[in-house]
Amino acid sequence: MKKMSDNLQAEEVLLKGAAAAPGIAVGKASLYRQRRPRIYGQNITDDQVGHQLERFEKALDVAREELDSLRADQDHEDASDLLQTQIQMLGDPDLHSRIENEIKNNNKAADAAIDKVFEDYLNVMKRQEGVLKERSVDISDVRDRLIQIVNNEDGKPRFEPGTILVAHNLSPREVIEFSENNIAGIIMDKGGTTSHAAILARAMQIPAIVGVKDASETIGADELLILDGVEGSIVVNPSTTTRKKYDERISRVAEEHSREQALCEKKSETADGHPFVLRANVEFQEELNFVDIYQAEGIGLLRTESMYLHQSSFRDEEKQCDFYRTVLKATHPHPVTVRLFDAGGDKFFDLGQEEQNPFLGWRGIRMLLDQRPLLEQQLKAILKSAGTYPGRTRILVPMVTTLDEVEIINKTVKKLQNQLKENNCKVDEDIEVGLMVEVPNVAVQAEDFARKTDFLSIGTNDLTQYLLAVDRGNERISNLYDQRHPAVWRLIQMVAEAGKRTGTPVSVCGELSSDPVAACCLLGMGINELSMTPALLPKVKQALCSHTLKEMDQLVSEVLKCTTTAEVDSLFSNF
């Protein structure tokens, strides 16, 4: 195929693919051609067998060392799991015996033997249908590396920092390795947005586009590229006009970013000097750097469902403990509120049960109290990690509806703490246990609940849903779901008052807290700890910093008089 760079006048070309990881990158193309490594091997004589076997054994060792050290540097669990699979391949007993057989009985040189045996595996996969056969890239990657090592070839290209890597297809190992060269972006001919390469690019925040037909054939080395990881488009040899357009867009994004950064650095206090606290809602380890970027004061809601549902840590206390410790380490010295596993409702957790009304069913604490081992294992993992970072962990109990539930949790926490102490584990004696206020009965009885707990956290999404009897996931009626509904405000006010009367801190961790005017209203009610998706933090902060508490008080008294959402909306838009 003709290279674009062969043209005298480089022409602007637009290529389309699937947006795999967001961000815009501008840079020169670095081409990466995975050539199948050459097979030099000849048929060998019987007295060379020993030597060839030795070369194979040694190649296994070298490859294992490489993968081990790559894995040791990996913070991303996906990446680490994938490398682990490749390490396991190197120890595959069938692979060993087949390759040894090729060398010993068919007199093949090590490289040819490796090639032949891997080819057999890949041929079987080719005959299969479906997406899983695409995963053969992990297998051929191990093959190629083994052959390169046997033949003393380095096989490790380096790229200029800031270039955009263009390849036919990348294995997870390659993405991990090349990311260390600070490449600006990744373009692949193959792969979907759910391919391992795409998942890793997102985790590592490298803008990436995959599934770009023939990109590696048509893009020439050193051609200038603009990679738009949001739109999934690539401009090759951008014209001056296009460059200008993108430069403007990039500088707009940068400006926005620096404005936000300035906001983030501002002191968290209202225009008349009343302090407030903004924290982050976090689910994945990868989000921890956003806590830092947006300068959230710790985590107001750490979701733990992903640990159970996505990863292998189901029933693994140590893995859970590692996760909490990683989070605590990254957010030092701020507090982290860990919500116990909150299954059910919209979070599908199929244990064979089908429910008529999942949102009113077996979820949150109800499920945990039925699954004591699961509950105790999680509590133990939390308590252990809290002991390492005393005074920073808070436990949050989801979907509470009765005072008995609170009592049982408190007792269980005490019991487990004593057990841990007996086993000489460090324990945080004063660990706080709080409740989610997400069912209206708890809000109505907020004072009773507050007396039994250390803090309350209002989950406005579920609270609104239960209060208004609207499933917001149901398209037919989702227009009835409104977090600004007057009844929601009055209920929140009740909880805030109960908190004041009992001296119990109240925070809000639902979507409502990321609505800037609503945040002002919450502050006016005396709720000065809000938690939200980190990226939404600057706008909220701006609103809170630019109003006085007095203005917020005024807003509250007017909101509490409203009878319809429309009235609330008009108040808000005039604030």
Add this chain to the structure above:
Amino acid sequence: MIKEKVTIVNNAGLHARPAAALVKLASKFESDFFIHMYGYKVNGKSILGVMTLAAEQGAELELEIDGPDEKEAAESIIELIEDGFGEVYEEDE
């Protein structure tokens, strides 16, 4: 010898991580372990063998376990598979 049929239930199928978990578990037992699927037979203690099956959700496997600890092996292997390898949710694979 124990022969037993199981179906892959997790959304993402028998991809790299579940395959690794299956092989790791099987290797703990002394018994031989083979998997039959659509006419293929692979060693269940071989990660490459298991990966080449490319078993997707809904695929039916026939397990063949033979050896001194076959009962225990069969139980835990079947539990792992029927449990969806702990990936009950849609994996973002």
